[in-house]
Amino acid sequence: MKFSSKIEKCGLSPMRKFHPFAVAAEAKGRKIYHLNIGQPDIETPAAFFDAVKGFTQPVLEYAPSPGIPSFLEAVRGYYAKLGIKLAPGDLLAATGGSEALEMVLECILDDGDEILIPEPFYPNYNTFTRVTGGLIHPIPTTPEEGYRYADRSRIEAEINEHTRAIMVTNPGNPTGVVLSHDEMRLIVDIAKEHNLFVIGDEVYREFVYGGEGLATMLEFEDAAENVIVIDSVSKRFSACGARVGVLISRNKDLMSHAMKYCQGRLCSATLDQVGAASLYTVGPDYFASVRDEYKKRRDTCMAGLAKIPGVVCECPKGAFYIMAKLPVDNTDTFQQWLLEEFEDKGDTVMFAPGEGFYATPGKGKDEVRLAYVLKQADLERAMELLALGIQAYNAR
Amino acid sequence: MKFSSKIEKCGLSPMRKFHPFAVAAEAKGRKIYHLNIGQPDIETPAAFFDAVKGFTQPVLEYAPSPGIPSFLEAVRGYYAKLGIKLAPGDLLAATGGSEALEMVLECILDDGDEILIPEPFYPNYNTFTRVTGGLIHPIPTTPEEGYRYADRSRIEAEINEHTRAIMVTNPGNPTGVVLSHDEMRLIVDIAKEHNLFVIGDEVYREFVYGGEGLATMLEFEDAAENVIVIDSVSKRFSACGARVGVLISRNKDLMSHAMKYCQGRLCSATLDQVGAASLYTVGPDYFASVRDEYKKRRDTCMAGLAKIPGVVCECPKGAFYIMAKLPVDNTDTFQQWLLEEFEDKGDTVMFAPGEGFYATPGKGKDEVRLAYVLKQADLERAMELLALGIQAYNAR
Numbered sequence: 001m002k003f004s005s006k007i008e009k010c011g012l013s014p015m016r017k018f019h020p021f022a023v024a025a026e027a028k029g030r031k032i033y034h035l036n037i038g039q040p041d042i043e044t045p046a047a048f049f050d051a052v053k054g055f056t057q058p059v060l061e062y063a064p065s066p067g068i069p070s071f072l073e074a075v076r077g078y079y080a081k082l083g084i085k086l087a088p089g090d091l092l093a094a095t096g097g098s099e100a101l102e103m104v105l106e107c108i109l110d111d112g113d114e115i116l117i118p119e120p121f122y123p124n125y126n127t128f129t130r131v132t133g134g135l136i137h138p139i140p141t142t143p144e145e146g147y148r149y150a151d152r153s154r155i156e157a158e159i160n161e162h163t164r165a166i167m168v169t170n171p172g173n174p175t176g177v178v179l180s181h182d183e184m185r186l187i188v189d190i191a192k193e194h195n196l197f198v199i200g201d202e203v204y205r206e207f208v209y210g211g212e213g214l215a216t217m218l219e220f221e222d223a224a225e226n227v228i229v230i231d232s233v234s235k236r237f238s239a240c241g242a243r244v245g246v247l248i249s250r251n252k253d254l255m256s257h258a259m260k261y262c263q264g265r266l267c268s269a270t271l272d273q274v275g276a277a278s279l280y281t282v283g284p285d286y287f288a289s290v291r292d293e294y295k296k297r298r299d300t301c302m303a304g305l306a307k308i309p310g311v312v313c314e315c316p317k318g319a320f321y322i323m324a325k326l327p328v329d330n331t332d333t334f335q336q337w338l339l340e341e342f343e344d345k346g347d348t349v350m351f352a353p354g355e356g357f358y359a360t361p362g363k364g365k366d367e368v369r370l371a372y373v374l375k376q377a378d379l380e381r382a383m384e385l386l387a388l389g390i391q392a393y394n395a396r
Numbered sequence: 397m398k399f400s401s402k403i404e405k406c407g408l409s410p411m412r413k414f415h416p417f418a419v420a421a422e423a424k425g426r427k428i429y430h431l432n433i434g435q436p437d438i439e440t441p442a443a444f445f446d447a448v449k450g451f452t453q454p455v456l457e458y459a460p461s462p463g464i465p466s467f468l469e470a471v472r473g474y475y476a477k478l479g480i481k482l483a484p485g486d487l488l489a490a491t492g493g494s495e496a497l498e499m500v501l502e503c504i505l506d507d508g509d510e511i512l513i514p515e516p517f518y519p520n521y522n523t524f525t526r527v528t529g530g531l532i533h534p535i536p537t538t539p540e541e542g543y544r545y546a547d548r549s550r551i552e553a554e555i556n557e558h559t560r561a562i563m564v565t566n567p568g569n570p571t572g573v574v575l576s577h578d579e580m581r582l583i584v585d586i587a588k589e590h591n592l593f594v595i596g597d598e599v600y601r602e603f604v605y606g607g608e609g610l611a612t613m614l615e616f617e618d619a620a621e622n623v624i625v626i627d628s629v630s631k632r633f634s635a636c637g638a639r640v641g642v643l644i645s646r647n648k649d650l651m652s653h654a655m656k657y658c659q660g661r662l663c664s665a666t667l668d669q670v671g672a673a674s675l676y677t678v679g680p681d682y683f684a685s686v687r688d689e690y691k692k693r694r695d696t697c698m699a700g701l702a703k704i705p706g707v708v709c710e711c712p713k714g715a716f717y718i719m720a721k722l723p724v725d726n727t728d729t730f731q732q733w734l735l736e737e738f739e740d741k742g743d744t745v746m747f748a749p750g751e752g753f754y755a756t757p758g759k760g761k762d763e764v765r766l767a768y769v770l771k772q773a774d775l776e777r778a779m780e781l782l783a784l785g786i787q788a789y790n791a792r
Contacts, residue, residue, distance in 0.1 A: 001593060001621060002560070003653050004528065007503045013659040016461075044456040052667065053449050060440040060637040065412075095491050095639070098661040106527050107403045111507065127660030131502050132400065133529065164398070197397060225397060241456040241666030243491070257399055263409040264523030265494040269665045270637030271448065 009130045014123050014356025021339040022350060030343055033382035035370040036350040038173070038320065042238040042290055051278035052271050063267040066259065067093025067246070071273040074280035075231070075246050084218045092247045092258055095268045097203045097232035100247035102128045104228055107257040108197055109134030114162040115199075118149035120323060120357030120364055122173045122201075137163065138359040143325040143367060146314030147175035150183035155190055165197035165228075166190065170215070171204040174357050174369035175323045176298075176316020178208055181215065188220045188227065196226065197254075203232040203245075204319040206287050209295040212317070224250035235320075237279040238290075244268065244276040294320050297372040297379055304383025308390060322370045323354070328393055331355070331368050338389050349385040405526045410519050410752025417735040418746060426739055429778035431766040432746040434569070434716065438634040438686055447674035448667050459663040462655065463489025463642070467669040470676035471627070471642050480614045488643045488654055491664045493599045493628035496643035498524045500624055503653040504593055505530030510558040511595075514545035516719060516753030516760060518569045518597075533559065534755040539721040539763060542710030543571035546579035551586055561593035561624075562586065566611070567600040570753050570765035571719045572694075572712020574604050577611065584616045584623065592622065593650075599628040599641075600715040602683050605691040608713070620646035631716075633675040634686075640664065640672040690716050693768040693775055700779025704786055718766045719750070724789055727751070727764050734785050745781040 015037055022032055066072070072091050079086050094100035109115065111133035117125060119138035129136050139158050141147040149155070155166065166187060171178045179187070191198035200217035208214070217227045232245035249255055298315070301322055305311045310327025328334045331353040338348050354367025372379060411433055418428055462468070468487050475482050490496035505511065507529035513521060515534035525532050535554050537543040545551070551562065562583060567574045575583070587594035596613035604610070613623045628641035645651055694711070697718055701707045706723025724730045727749040734744050750763025768775060 001504075001591065001647065001649065003503055003649065004506045004509075006506070006528075007653045007656065010653075010656040010660070012656055013461075016659060039457055041455060043454040048456065049451070055445070058439040059437060060444065060635045061435055062636045065409075095495075095665070096662065099491075102661070107399055108397075110400045110402070111529070113400075124660045124662070127656060131528075131657070132402075133507070195397065239456045240458045241663070243663070243665040251397065253397065253399065257403045257406075260403065260406040260408055260523060261527070263412060264406070264520045265498070266492065266520070267637070267639065269491070269639040269668050271667065271671075272665050275667075 006131050006133055010127045015352050018335055018339060018350065021336060025339045025348060029346060031347045033347065033349045033374065033378060033385060035372070035374070035382055036352045038371045038373060039240060040235065040238045040320070040373050041375065042293070044239045045237055045279055045282045045286060047278040047281055048237070048239055048242070048275040052275045055271055055274055060270055063270040063273055065262040065267050067091070067268065068270065068273045068277070071244070071277040074277045078280050079218065082214055082216060084216060086218070086248065089252070089255060090248055090250050092255065092262055093268050093273055094245040094247050096234060096243040097201065097230045097245035098124065098128070100230045100232070100245045101201065103247055103258045103261045104199060104230070105129055105132050105134065106261060107254055108164050112162055113164045114160070116155065116158050116163055116166045118147070118168065119359050120147070120174050120354060120367070122169060123356045134164070136359050140360070143312045143323065147172070147177050147323060149177070150179055150186055152186060152190065155187070159194055163194070163196060165199050167199040167201065169201040169204070171207055171318025173204065173319050174321045174352070176319045176321055178210070178212060178317035179215070184215060184217060185220065188217065188223045191226045192223050197228055198223065198226050199228045199230065201230045203230065203235050206236055206291065207294055207320055208318040209291065209298060210317050218248065226251070228254065233276045233279055237282065239276070239279060242272040242276055244272050294372065296376065297374070298322070300376055300379045301370055301372050301383060304380065304387065308387045320372050322372065323367060324370065325367050326390060328366060328390060330365050332365070334389070334393055337393055342389050342392060344385055344388050347381065347385055349382050349389060402527050402529055406523045411748050414731055414735060414746065417732060421735045421744060425742060427743045429743065429745045429770065429774060429781060431768070431770070431778055432748045434767045434769060435636060436631065436634045436716070436769050437771065438689070440635045441633055441675055441678045441682060443674040443677055444633070444635055444638070444671040448671045451667055451670055456666055459666040459669055461658040461663050463487070463664065464666065464669045464673070467640070467673040470673045474676050475614065478610055478612060480612060482614070482644065485648070485651060486644055486646050488651065488658055489664050489669055490641040490643050492630060492639040493597065493626045493641035494520065494524070496626045496628070496641045497597065499643055499654045499657045500595060500626070501525055501528050501530065502657060503650055504560050508558055509560045510556070512551065512554050512559055512562045514543070514564065515755050516543070516570050516750060516763070518565060519752045530560070532755050536756070537571070539708045539719065543568070543573050543719060545573070546575055546582055548582060548586065551583070555590055559590070559592060561595050563595040563597065565597040565600070567603055567714025569600065569715050570717045570748070572715045572717055574606070574608060574713035575611070580611060580613060581616065584613065584619045587622045588619055593624055594619065594622050595624045595626065597626045599626065599631050602632055602687065603690055603716055604714040605687065605694060606713050614644065622647070624650065629672045629675050633678065635672070635675060638668040638672055640668050690768065692772065693770070694718070696772055696775045697766055697768050697779060700776065700783065704783045716768050718768065719763060720766065721763050722786060724762060724786060726761050728761070730785070730789055733789055738785050738788060740781055740784050743777065743781055745778050745785060
């Protein structure tokens, strides 16, 4: 049987590639410290579960296709506090930020169309882009420059007649890069000048550690036709399993097209939207304490990396990932070796090898993404294992 | 800004087209009897809500991409009772039958590829097909023949070099057609001979009213490479808002490709899968009583239609819809008139006009789909309103 050329071009998640080796290592009794996945360990606010438990309708009906009003209103209220005015029709509830992005790409990409994304980038963007027949055109960055990309000549050099959008994850996964207001303005200006959409994946918005204000591409009201924002409760409220996201844009044509997709799949899960609406009642103390916790974790990881000779890594300003260049020949081989050969008192460590975060073949082979989603003591031990592992691997 | 040619070809749901007119009618004080949407009024079994309320993990984590084990095991157990053996890798949890179908079509359709579907068909199939660049090639049926399509020459006449799959909704939405075992065998044989997938959308499986056994395309183990089944808890357990479905196939290549999609969107909602797993503990009494209720409703509608001169409608054997040809010039115009001009003691009625269920231009203009998802007394009144409406409309 023949399969579509588009799905043939998709791959399995690079973050899950080493799962069988991890299972085998655990079967041998190894304890693995997981820095490879972005599943936070922070408790989901009780407001979510309370709202779900308080649902008393006898029939679990379809939600409205654009989302349940209480959830959409909660999100509008959240943006109002950021100084962003949104009309009710500017938002559509989605099944996670994932579906919100999928909808956008289905709406704007034809076969051969390109979307500019700074690399390294979140690998699942590949799947959403490839199923549309489009492709990701990377904006190159380097670990030595702290993966910064907000430079006019660097971005404009990659624009061609196939370019349809510039997409940025801000704060960045996997790099932790946080754009300044001027940098955001620059990207929006470039998009306007070249008649491109600018897609801001802003699901990590609250995770900034340098005292920055909370930023969004929606600030630029003069670019109402260009700006599309992807948002989600997953990371913000440690509610990844709720699969509740939102697509936001003031471009009415885009929203009309996205509505067709919304009606096609009928709705996002009703109960999860009810729970998600309540999450927005959580106060600023919640975000402050979560931010403080992650900042400490980041600093623990950076302190650990600083002790390893040959690591190239600028301190990331946001999200909960560190992208780093390691002094090893190949981080794929190194990860496999860590799971198959290495142990220190029965322990080993996992990260996400860098290659899967790049579109350019051959890039990222000596880089890794570390997700600092473990408790302090576990992170300290994980960084110790990484240091010992690099030493032993290079001394083979 | 330019949008994709694929989304430009999609439309809004024809079932929602008259929503603004309904709102206006209600504003004038009209009571509307809704036969236009397939939202059952049957209570969701308490097992769902109990399981959700019993969820005590402090972090609402991502579920595994292929689905949570308890849900997948529950579905396997359900099929085992139907005499169908499935390996664990033959199932993937999806966000409703909608996402399961979306995954399948992404996996098998390239631009210009065709999928054979008997028309009239569920209109949202259009959206899922068009976003892949593929298109629906209809197998024609007529109200006079009870919308039957399981005929070798009728199906083979539509197969060409672009055909990739034959898809059937069984029991049928909107027609209520239920395939016999021999008819299913025939369709599977045709698919095998022409090297096509056969996709069975079987979400209405339990809703059969002629004492038939519960059927599935998965019975045909000799067609393991061809058969794909779409299933869902939405209609089966009146849990539409849970958005929990499942993709089932023994074709390992298909399942590997679908897994890429699953990993890309991370997972289906965790809590809903927990609830859905518990739904499968509901016993046969539940299905028997629901079936009995719907059968009575169908009979009420059929009795109402029998009193209207000029209606063409064979009694449907399954699902909870009746497709009928009405003695009016245009059911779109008739629906709008019912909302704008008609009333009987302040009441009026809505159905889904037939045109949106057809791919062939011009077909279905004098047909309607009636969803019998109301209580007996309301259905009786709705059928009375339909009869009065037709009479008054034709007497204008």
